[in-house]
Amino acid sequence: MNLDAIFKPKSVALIGASPEPNKIGHALLRGLLKSFPGKIYPINPKYKELMTLDCYKNISDVPGKVDLAVVAVPAPIVPDIMQDCGKKGVKGSIIISGGFKEVGNVELENKLKKVANRYKIAVIGPNCLGVLDNYSGVDTIFNPSYKMHRPRKGGISFMTQSGAVGAVVMDWAGYRGFGVSKFVSYGNALNIDEVDLLEYFEKDSTTKVICSYMEGTRRGKELIRVAKRVSKHKPIIAIKSGRTEHGAKAIASHTGSLAGSIKVWDSAFKQSGVIKAKRVDSMFDYARLFAEQPLPRGDRVAIVTNGGGFGVMATDAVIYYGLRMAELDKKMLTKMKKKMPTYTVFRNPFDLVGDADAERYRHALEGVMNDENVDSVICILLMQTADLGSEVVEVISEINDKYDHKPLVICSTGGEYAQLHKRLLEEMGIPTYDTLADAARSLAALTHYEEFLNAPVSIPHELKK
Amino acid sequence: MNLDAIFKPKSVALIGASPEPNKIGHALLRGLLKSFPGKIYPINPKYKELMTLDCYKNISDVPGKVDLAVVAVPAPIVPDIMQDCGKKGVKGSIIISGGFKEVGNVELENKLKKVANRYKIAVIGPNCLGVLDNYSGVDTIFNPSYKMHRPRKGGISFMTQSGAVGAVVMDWAGYRGFGVSKFVSYGNALNIDEVDLLEYFEKDSTTKVICSYMEGTRRGKELIRVAKRVSKHKPIIAIKSGRTEHGAKAIASHTGSLAGSIKVWDSAFKQSGVIKAKRVDSMFDYARLFAEQPLPRGDRVAIVTNGGGFGVMATDAVIYYGLRMAELDKKMLTKMKKKMPTYTVFRNPFDLVGDADAERYRHALEGVMNDENVDSVICILLMQTADLGSEVVEVISEINDKYDHKPLVICSTGGEYAQLHKRLLEEMGIPTYDTLADAARSLAALTHYEEFLNAPVSIPHELKK
Incomplete structure (x- = not known):
């Protein structure tokens, strides 16, 4: 099934639109009005108009074509609604409503699935937060906007089996200035699951890095096959939760997925080049580095610090x-000695x-960027000192633009002043970390991915048997 | 030597006080005026008055008694200054000035040491940021205050061999709402080092938890002996940097300390009950938990989440x-079922x-706090959801006050809204973590410390030989 109707619709019907402020159907309508540039059709038999838009009794009454149906009505009537959608020619649906398989209503979910498949409707959900697409403007995240940031446009796409994990991560990504392309909370995965989304993200031009939170899968073999293909040209970073026996049990009461052996998962990830978080x-620590910085040519790191x-x-x-x-190049260091005080420590x-x-940072960064012995750079900025001012942001941005062949990451931490500069750097596309461990671990993930890509093609030992 | 002259002086002379805004002697004077309630005597032969205070040519001209001399003058004249201080009867000094052993001037440092020891002056420094005491008001941290927060009063005392590490950590502690008693950046450790500070913190009533950043020590055996005694009644959390061969080399060009074998350090920490960070x-993750929450009686954790x-x-x-x-108590869960929706997941x-x-959080937290099968609680607050409002802060604070026998930690993350509530909780003395890993790791450190305290007294195997 083609997912363009979900991510790039020209028109959206919102079934269950509402004028009541505490209803999800209200939050969804407000969200779409704010972000979606195409046609919006509110559907609710009780109203003729909602927020200045014509409101319709049924989707069949909508005068124009409808690409995407967003559904937020009680579970028992969703299958009939889906049937109406099918008849109208809708090709994509995001079903926010819960009350299906996740609470034991397997039959209702099966009925819904039959209808959706009969009409070839690609369904995100049910029981999900749905989609946020920063490029097309589709936004069905109904959490109050004052409680939940939206991230800026960028290259990271994130799919998650857990809606809450998704909401928190998007809020945090917005706050920290990380750039996101698409977000999908796919809930019960009626007929669209992680494999379908992976294939869609593979071809999506605005997705540079794919992130995934998974508790289980129903299509392990296909997941590995597709991941193996995708990771050769787009990095995939995945969390598989339920890594312990108790965690796996907790999954059973959460999404009801079969958690599976973590050894099998880890080995599958390794074989297919998926970066484990x-x-x-740490998933987003890696993702923003992968999205914004080039691959290093090796594992030799230079550290610049104050x-x-x-x-x-x-x-x-x-x-x-x-x-x-x-090992910093001696000629480079000799040049540096002319530009800096004698008490500078001229080594790595x-x-x-x-x-x-x-300015001292500018010289040092120019030095290590031009040094053939250096593959990547960790630059530590302690903004608490009297002599280091805001202009260092501009210096680092210039260096980052000029030397786009070597990854550069920043480590900076502290109070408001440090946080402000961190965010400025992050919004300029320079990954900036709170801790040295986060910076080094992320750089290691990037370096290992480069090693995976450049490894001679071979069948892993485990698969030969 | 008694360190009260350093931490609890009644009068302070600032040698090198200055009216020039970009001088350290100016920042120091402003800082003391802002925070220190006792007598302040600026010393500078060029001025008769500084910021409304009488200024003196020499410390010998000061009419009253001087307990503490803060020194910020060029290195070559510091030994003479120290001699004047000795004659005046000064018993403590914080020497901010650099330019001694750390840049190769070993002779000058030895000369200074002789003078200080002759007059029995306890010296913090030289080459350091000095002291911040939130109870007595001594504050010699000269970094601009708009760039560097001061933390609130609290139970954590932190000593550090590296001034920059200290500045960043204090800034960050202030920003995050962590409570600090004393901060000491002791630089070259002329005649007061980590062992002396440990002994002082041991007896200090406002210090509940001791933190330390160390690169090396000149008194290994005494450090172990004292740490062993102190850790039986006050937790010590320590970072020993230079854990790798390359890190140890970097220490040689930084503080010039002998890094020592990390295996020896780790084993010494273990024997003496020092908690390694x-x-x-993570040092502060542990410290605020140790400072604010009781020890658990065992390792059984309950998780409450939305x-x-x-x-x-x-x-x-x-x-x-x-x-x-x-394993949550069944009777408790049966009670809970009457108070919560059926779709709640009644397990751990x-x-x-x-x-x-x-209110649902209140019931659940009451439940697990009263459950005999539970030793500690991790409470996850996803503030992004529509139904969870600010009143949960009050609920958690009430529960925390009412059940002060079981440790409670919060995990909450996200954007501004989540950050605000995190900070409110933190300022109420409830350790609140960004990540689950940080929360669980900190709780594990607390649990292991409880196990150390309650272990039968025995000579560790390694020492028997």
Whole structure:
């Protein structure tokens, strides 16, 4: 099934639209009005007009063509609604309503599935938050907007089996300035699941990195087959939760998925080049780096810092995550000595010490970016010092634009002043981390992906048997 | 030497006080005027008055007694200044000035040390940020205050060999609402080092938890001996950086300390009950939990959540960090069934689902707090949902006050709305974490410390030989 009706509709019908402020059908209508540029048809037999739009009794009454039906009505009537949609020629539907398989109503869900399949309607849901597409303007996330940020446009697409995980992650991505293309909470996965979404994201031009939160799958073999193909040209970063026996049990009471052996999952991920993340924050730590920065040509890292202690801890982190400390080129360092005070530490970590200003950072970053012994750069910015001002943001942005062949990540932490600059850097597409561990771990994931891509093609040992 | 002159002086002389805005001697004077309630004597031969205070040529000219001398003058004249301080009867000094051993001036440092020891002056520094004492008002951190927060009063004391690490951590602690008693950046440790500070913190009534960032020590045996004694009644959480060979090399160019074998350090920490942290953020994750919450009686954790996916990941984290999932008491759950919707998940994780409000949290938390099968509680708050409002902060605060025998930690993440509530909870003394991993790891550290305290007294195997 083609999912364009879901992600790129020209017209949307909202079945269950409502004028009552505390209803989901109201929040959905407001959200669509705010974000969606195409035709919107509210459907509710009780009203003739809703928020200045004509409101219709039934989808069959809509005068024009409807590409996407967003459904937020009680579960028992959803199959009939789907039938009406099918007759109207709708090709995509997002069913927000819960009350199906997840609460034991398997029969109702099966009935719904039959109708959807008969009319070849691609369904996201039921029992989900639905879709946020930053490019087409489809937005069915009904959480109050003051409680939940929307992320800016960008290259990360994220699919999640859990709506709550999705809501929190989108809120957090918006707050931190991360760029997102598509978000899909697919709930019970009636006839569209993680495999279909993966294939759609594969071809989607605005998706540069694919993220996924999964509790289980019904199509393990196809998932591996598709992932293997996709990861050769687009990185896939996945969380498989239920990594422990108790976690797997918790899944049974949550989405009812079969969690499966984590060893099998880990091995499948490895074979297919899927980057494993254990936490939602590290998933996005990796994703924004993959989306914004080039692949390194090797594992030799240069550290630039204005604090010695952070240089030491960064070194520990680089080694701990399996990367190497670059041996900085001596000629480069000799040049640097002419541009910096004698008390600068001219080795790796390159310690510009506590009175470093933006210009000293410019010289040092130019140096390591041009150094053939360096594959990637971790730049530590301690914004608490008196001499380091906001202009360092511009300096780093310039360096990032000029040297687009080597990954550059920033580590900066602290209070409001530091947070402000972190966000400015992040919004310029420069991945900026709170901790050295996060920076080094993310850089290691990027480096290992580069190694996966450039490994000689071979059948993994486990599959030969 | 008694350190009261440093932490609880009645009068402070600032040698090198200055009216020039970009000088450290100016920032120091402003800082003391803002925070220190006792007598302040600026010393500078060029001025008769500074910021409405009488200014003196030399400390010998000060009419009254001087307990503490804060020194910010060029390194070469510091030994003479120290001699003047000694003659005046000063018993404590914080020497901010750099330019000693750390840049190769070993002789100058030795000269200074002789003078300080002759007059029995306890010296913090040289080459340091000095002291912040939230109870006495001593504050010598000269970083601009708009760039660097000061933390609120609380029970954590932190000593650090690296000034920059200290500045960043204090800024971040202030921003996040963590409570701090004392902060000491002790630089070159002329005659007061980590062992002396540990002994002082041991007896300090406002210090409940001791944190330390160390690169090396000159008194390994004494450090172990004192740590062993202190950790029996006050938890010590320490970062030893330079965990890798490359990290140890970086230490040589930073503080010049001998990093020492990390195996020896780890084993010394273990023997003496010191809780090891690998990152500054996890050090404070542990510290605020230790400072604010009681010790658990065992390792059985209950999870309360309004999102199933987070419940699954929390379960994984609890098991991963070596804790156990509590088997919730059936009678308790039966009571709960009368108070909550049927679609609530009555097991551990206790999933209150997406429409949970503050009252549902109150019932669930009362339930697990009263459950004899539960030793500690992780409460997940997804503030993005429509039904969970600010009143949950009050509910959690009430529960926390009422049940002060079981540790309670919160996990909440997201954008501004979530951050606001996190900070409110944190300021009420309820440790609140961004990630499930941080919450579970911290709870594990607390549980392991309880196990250390209650272990039968015995000589560790390694020491018997």
